[in-house]
Amino acid sequence: MSQVNRREVLTTGGQWALLMALAGLSPARAEPAPAVRLGDPEPFSFDALRQRAKDLAAKPYVAPAAAPSIVGDVDFDAAQKIKFRADRELFPNGPGACPVRLFHVDKYNQLPVRINELSDGVARQLIYSADSFDYKDPEFASKLPADLGYSGFRVMDGRGKDTDWLAFQGASYFRTSGEDNQYGASARGIAINTAMPEPEEFPRFVEFWLEQPKGDAALITVYALLDGPSVSGAYKFTATKTRVPVMDVSAEIFARTNIDRVGIAPLTSMFWYGENDRRYATDWRPEIHDSDGLAMWTGADEHIWRPLINSELVRTNSFLDKNPKGFGLMQRDRDFAKYEDDGAFYNKRPGIWVEPVGEWGEGAVQLVEIPTDDEIHDNIVAYWVPKEAVRAGDELHFGYKLYWQNDEPNPPINIGRVVATYTGSGGVPGARRREDLFKRKFVIDFTGGPLDNMQQRFDVEPVVTHSRGRVDNAYVVKVVGTDRWRALFDLTTEGSDPIDLRCYLRLGDETLTETWLYQWIPAKT
Known part of the structure; x- marks a missing residue:
């Protein structure tokens, strides 16, 4: 995962600062510019995407070309000077209530992704154009290649709104602002060999299809193609936001190689210290964390709460289960006085709850806790590990719902x-x-x-x-x-x-x- 300094994030009133910086707004223009250019029409279906992912996994992995070296110069400060033009939004006039804006490539997200508009089974690529962005430094902009591409996208809170509630950017990461409009923990499409002796693998969403909304609601459907050295996959995300963002996820995963550890529905968060253990607290704030515990609802109907910890070594704990009813990284402590932070607003960070659809069989919820001495690093990961080993040629099919909210969607009322x-x-x-x-x-x-x-x-x-x-x-x-x-x-x-x-x-x-x-x-x- 790209290392974004959370101390810079704190300066934006608690929003996910990098997202805002990389695709910010510019004032409305008197003369509207043309919309983003579209490529030639191509047929699309999820079945075809699934077959494409399966065919891809049967071939040797081809790594993407390295980004131009100048992209490494687009650091946080440079990215703040690059603003996506509001008049180039996708779906600016509906019928849905969720226009889409695109991210520029940058030091932390150097590889472009292909993004397509989808309507009635017909897809058209969004053609990259530098004039989709306002550059405050024209001299720097003149040095950028003409075919940079986009690094991701974000879904706005509504027509004419300056804020967003959903974003996909970086490897297979995505996130929402939760019910209190505050970014925090993230989700991923898949986790490969997390906390193993060999380096962790980060497959990428290499292409997206954004389906034109049908009704005047905060709803968007996103299809994605995943690719990496060990896996490929076809994904469908249907995201809605009423009181809280809820996402239906369908994942079709194809193994290219044998894999030691596959994490399904992975969640990523940050825990530095809390009231349970202040041995690592060197900051004046009482607590600093995006999540304070792992909640589990087992297939045997037991409810479990495991407070997060920080330690000197990487710790991996597995909680065996069969057909789990749910698990999530949650932020139960919602009292501002526990954090005293009116920049990061840790008391407003959303929890993420995974609700399996169908039976997932035997396996384990696995929790990885990585040492940290600052709030700038995401150091907590949780996911489901199937019991059966994954070998080359295997196919995995998982469906689940993600709830981005302050509490579990169905908290038990008959127990404390x-x-x-x-x-x-x-x-x-x-x-x-x-x-x-x-x-x-x-x-x-x-x-x-x-x-x-x-x-x-x-x-x-x-x-x-x-x-x-x-x-x-x-x-x-x-x-x-x-x-x-x-x-x-x-x-x-x-x-x-x-x-x-x-x-x-x-x-x-x-x-x-x-x-x-x-x-x-x-x-x-």
Whole structure:
């Protein structure tokens, strides 16, 4: 993934700054210019696209030509001076409510993609033209090749609007602004060999077809051809935005080679530090993250919350499942005071929830946590890994929905959920003993479901399991003046190997809450 400095992103009022910079607006012109030029008409169907992807996978991979060296000079500052002309929008007058604007190539997205307009089964290429952009530096513009091409596109919030809600740019990445109009986490078409000994592969969407909207609604259908050294694929995205953006995804994937690890419906986010572990916090802000946990709804109907962590090593955890009902990287903490950031607005970053369509069979939700010491790097990845190994010639067919919103689309109402995780020194505050030096205290707040309006009682039990060490001092109390119920326990352990923890609340034989999972990594001694 291209390394975009998030500190620059913060200067744009919280929007995905690079997207805005690379395809920004220019004032309306008195004399409207011609629309983007279109190529010759060609027939199109998804079946034909699928066959094309299959045929492509049967041939050796051909890498794209390198971009002209001058493209590397289009850094963030240079990109801000290049504005896509609003009078060259695709679908500017409807019938849909979503005009489309195009991205210039730049240092971070150097390879062009072919983009087509699609209407009634007929596709026409959008021919690149430099006069589709306003260049504030004409001398620099004169040095650019005449056939640069476009690097992607974004879908605007409405006719005449200056903001967007959906963007495709870079490898197979795409993102929406969520329900609070704030960019954050991203999705990808596929993940290949993430966190493996060999380098990760980043297949690209090399061609798009944007279907002309039929009605006056915030809806667009996008078809895409994926290609990379190990796979090719045909994709269909139907994206709508009412209160929140929702996307239906159909993926037809064809393996060109044997693949060690294939990630389906991959999600990418950032977690530097949170209230659960501030050992890596060097910034004044209380918390910094796009997502604070991985939520899972298993095929066995268990709801799980796994807070994200940052550590010194790359950590990969697999959660085995069969026919999962959903998973997502979510931002549960929505309190501005937890972040105190009125530039990045981390409290408004959307979660992304994956809802499988049909049965996905056996496999695992896999979570990868990569060390980071700043907010500029996306360091969290989550995806589904099928149980069966993928070999050359295999075909994978997956359908799913993506919900870009603040909460899970169908949160459980009959059980409580985790709302906060804290860790600190173990023992009794103010009365710690020498042996407490090896203890770590874990504090988990639950709320909702049967916990709401429950009066204080002392027979609610924290059910705690752990992979090693010793757990003691476990109990549950209701937090005074709230509907939160707090589980507390101490973990005593030695060494620096990770410890896996589980906890949920129980009253007699009744399970009151979802399951909290955690991986504690003790400091090296």
